[in-house]
Amino acid sequence: MNITLFIPCFxxxxxxxxxxxxxxxxxxLGHRVTCPEAVACCGQPAxxxxxxxxxxxxxxxxxxxxxxxxxxVIASGSCGAMLKVFYPQLYxxxxxxxxxxxLSERTxxxxxxxxxxxxxxDLGARFPAKVTFHxxxxxxxxxxxxxxxxxLLEKVRDLELVEMTDAETCCGFGGTFAAKFPMISTAxxxxxxxxxxxxxxxxxxxxxxxxxxxxxxxxxxxxxPLKTIHLAQILDPQ
Amino acid sequence: xxxxxxQFLEAAGSITRNLRHRGLIQTALRKYEAxxxxxxxxxxxxxxxxxxxxxxxxxxxxxxxxxxAEFASKLEARGTKVHWCPTEPEARDTIRGIIRDSxxxxxxxSKAMTAEEIHLNEALEKDGFEVVESDLGEFIVQLRQEPPxxxxxxxxxxxxxxxxxxxxRELGSDPTxxxxxxxxxxxxxxxxxxxxxxxxxxxANFAIAETGMVSITENEGNARLTSALPRVMVTxxxxxxxxxKLEDLALFLPLxxxxxxxxxxxxxxxxxGGPRQPGESDGPVEWHVVLLxxxxxxxxxxxxxxxxxxxIRCGACLNVCPIFRNVGGHTYGTTYSGPVxxxxxxxxxxxxDWKHLSNASSLCGACTEACPVKIDLHHHLLQNRRNAVxxxxxxxxxxxxxxxxxxxxxxxxxxxxxxVGRIVEPLRRRLQGTPLDPxxxxxxxxxxxxxxxxxxxxWWRNRR
Numbered sequence: 001m002n003i004t005l006f007i008p009c010f011x012x013x014x015x016x017x018x019x020x021x022x023x024x025x026x027x028x029l030g031h032r033v034t035c036p037e038a039v040a041c042c043g044q045p046a047x048x049x050x051x052x053x054x055x056x057x058x059x060x061x062x063x064x065x066x067x068x069x070x071x072x073v074i075a076s077g078s079c080g081a082m083l084k085v086f087y088p089q090l091y092x093x094x095x096x097x098x099x100x101x102x103l104s105e106r107t108x109x110x111x112x113x114x115x116x117x118x119x120x121x122d123l124g125a126r127f128p129a130k131v132t133f134h135x136x137x138x139x140x141x142x143x144x145x146x147x148x149x150x151x152l153l154e155k156v157r158d159l160e161l162v163e164m165t166d167a168e169t170c171c172g173f174g175g176t177f178a179a180k181f182p183m184i185s186t187a188x189x190x191x192x193x194x195x196x197x198x199x200x201x202x203x204x205x206x207x208x209x210x211x212x213x214x215x216x217x218x219x220x221x222x223x224x225p226l227k228t229i230h231l232a233q234i235l236d237p238q
Numbered sequence: 239x240x241x242x243x244x245q246f247l248e249a250a251g252s253i254t255r256n257l258r259h260r261g262l263i264q265t266a267l268r269k270y271e272a273x274x275x276x277x278x279x280x281x282x283x284x285x286x287x288x289x290x291x292x293x294x295x296x297x298x299x300x301x302x303x304x305x306x307a308e309f310a311s312k313l314e315a316r317g318t319k320v321h322w323c324p325t326e327p328e329a330r331d332t333i334r335g336i337i338r339d340s341x342x343x344x345x346x347x348s349k350a351m352t353a354e355e356i357h358l359n360e361a362l363e364k365d366g367f368e369v370v371e372s373d374l375g376e377f378i379v380q381l382r383q384e385p386p387x388x389x390x391x392x393x394x395x396x397x398x399x400x401x402x403x404x405x406x407r408e409l410g411s412d413p414t415x416x417x418x419x420x421x422x423x424x425x426x427x428x429x430x431x432x433x434x435x436x437x438x439x440x441x442a443n444f445a446i447a448e449t450g451m452v453s454i455t456e457n458e459g460n461a462r463l464t465s466a467l468p469r470v471m472v473t474x475x476x477x478x479x480x481x482x483k484l485e486d487l488a489l490f491l492p493l494x495x496x497x498x499x500x501x502x503x504x505x506x507x508x509x510x511g512g513p514r515q516p517g518e519s520d521g522p523v524e525w526h527v528v529l530l531x532x533x534x535x536x537x538x539x540x541x542x543x544x545x546x547x548x549x550i551r552c553g554a555c556l557n558v559c560p561i562f563r564n565v566g567g568h569t570y571g572t573t574y575s576g577p578v579x580x581x582x583x584x585x586x587x588x589x590x591d592w593k594h595l596s597n598a599s600s601l602c603g604a605c606t607e608a609c610p611v612k613i614d615l616h617h618h619l620l621q622n623r624r625n626a627v628x629x630x631x632x633x634x635x636x637x638x639x640x641x642x643x644x645x646x647x648x649x650x651x652x653x654x655x656x657x658v659g660r661i662v663e664p665l666r667r668r669l670q671g672t673p674l675d676p677x678x679x680x681x682x683x684x685x686x687x688x689x690x691x692x693x694x695x696x697w698w699r700n701r702r
Contacts, residue, residue: 007694014687016694041646046639050623054639141603170560174600179679186683187254187564217684
């Protein structure tokens with residue numbers, strides 16, 4: 001299959017290893033991966049801030065460059081929700097509405113794509129550690145992804161998956177919310193980290209680097225032993 | 239920034255650092271969640287129940303004119319006086335008039351968020367009346383002279399010790415840590431008031447159009463005493479409380495109890511059909527039903543967010559909201575707090591003054607998932623943000639988002655921005671924690687990841 005991998009701007013800039021692992025995993029499964037140079041951002045920051053015209057300036061370009069893709073795999077549940085759920089709303093009643101709906105149908109979040117499109121759960125990975133999984137809200141509630149990342153983790157050798165009390169509670173990132181209301185965002189992150197630490201896990205895993213950026217930022221600042229890691233880093237047998 | 243927004247930021251800043259508050263609320267609401275999940279599993283199909291409830295409320299709200307007229311005419315047929323109040327002052331003045339006409343001195347009141355909405359107690363107290371809240375939680379916050387913390391659990395932010403101290407100070411009781419004893423102290427104080435009261439004021443959970451009845455649900459029996467003992471009964475309710483048929487309660491009563499409090503069904507469920515009828519020996523001689531609009535019809539005129547009028551005020555969205563769980567009910571500065579409050583307050587009290595509540599959300603969607611009548615709460619917050627920008631954009635933000643669009647849409651500029659990020663990283667690290675740090679709203683509590691030495695796109699290019 002020809003897969004167009006969309007590595008969102010902040011993953012490209014701060015977490016390039018996540019994208020590299022995804023390329024390796026998809027290629028090892030025998031697929032042809034392309035990463036369009038011209039696509040950088042999905043437009044969600046402006047959209048969530050209420051600036052829909054400005055969001056369309058970004059989304060329009062993404063829509064154009066991804067128009068011929070057979071399948072778009074995106075390295076974030078949140079950006080995935082933007083393409084799958086919010087593009088059709090952003091372009092409702094506009095000439096691009098059909099293109100937005102068509103892109104929505106062809107777009108997949110990474111773990112969802114592996115499990116529910118490719119039917120793969122065992123990637124041959126080994127990761128000897130106790131981990132707990134954080135459900136990013138957009139992946140969980142906008143895209144309905146709950147079991148896919150867990151099915152993938154269950155097949156990883158020597159990995160022990162433990163659920164935390166607040167697995168489905170928001171970590172407090174929320175995009176510009178984290179900067180506009182840092183005190184609330186921080187309190188939410190602290191609740192989340194405490195819940196993850198209570199499981200005794202060494203790692204908090206997620207399929208969304210944005211949540212992990214916020215959580216790791218808090219853990220590092222507070223010198224906590226708990227670490228965060230993206231799902232793709234665990235799944236790639238290297 | 240509006241005054242309300244400044245107050246919100248200040249209050250949120252201080253309460254989020256209060257670890258005692260955080261622990262208290264998280265513990266209480268985790269217990270609620272466990273109880274709610276147990277009761278939800280008693281439904282054959284919880285999601286079908288929600289769907290059915292949403293459809294019933296959709297019908298009720300979309301035919302509100304017909305159902306309200308039916309409700310009022312059925313009530314009037316049994317001798318109830320119905321008052322239509324378009325605004326907050328009209329509702330207040332109507333109730334003040336009823337109370338003056340009945341030559342009342344003492345008033346008992348059961349729980350009614352609509353009364354908070356129209357600031358009824360303050361108005362009546364200013365007129366020289368004594369108003370006593372009879373719901374235990376409301377009684378406690380009234381003694382503390384503060385508004386309810388939560389629409390269903392008004393005193394959930396207080397510990398037993400704090401309540402004991404309050405009762406000792408205000409009622410002269412002996413200190414105790416036993417909930418039963420604390421309840422008995424309040425009960426002794428309240429029983430006297432029921433007997434003295436000339437007027438009883440209640441809220442309503444549902445207004446049944448088919449039969450012209452008001453349904454009130456409660457756990458303490460205080461609403462029954464409030465309505466049954468005084469000579470005059472006043473019921474204040476928002477016009478959105480309508481349900482078309484009596485049989486709708488078969489779903490809505492357990493749905494409300496489960497979603498709101500993790501109960502199978504609330505302790506006392508009473509249907510009121512009219513004042514004392516000829517030949518009856520008890521009940522109020524007069525019953526006044528006050529229907530409040532207070533800009534609800536403006537919300538009704540908004541096809542995108544009309545479903546916010548489905549709200550049955552169960553509080554489920556507050557209970558699961560991670561923002562509410564960290565900032566608490568008082569921080570909002572509104573009658574209705576939590577997600578539903580953030581959605582409707584801009585409609586009820588002005589978008590520009592209250593838009594900050596729609597921004598103060600991570601849009602996690604836990605509220606929408608919990609809502610028993612399927613209000614699309616977190617998407618309405620997004621729409622409020624869009625509408626607020628549409629009415630009055632911030633030009634600084636608009637320029638910033640245009641600049642962002644220009645940079646991410648121009649690969650050379652985007653790469654250049656990453657390069658700049660790498661170059662200034664050492665300087666940024668030195669500035670971290672100082673007011674000169676441009677990312678201080680992030681870095682005050684969190685480390686910021688550095689720009690990677692090689693971006694993904696660079697790796698991809700080099701690899702080929």
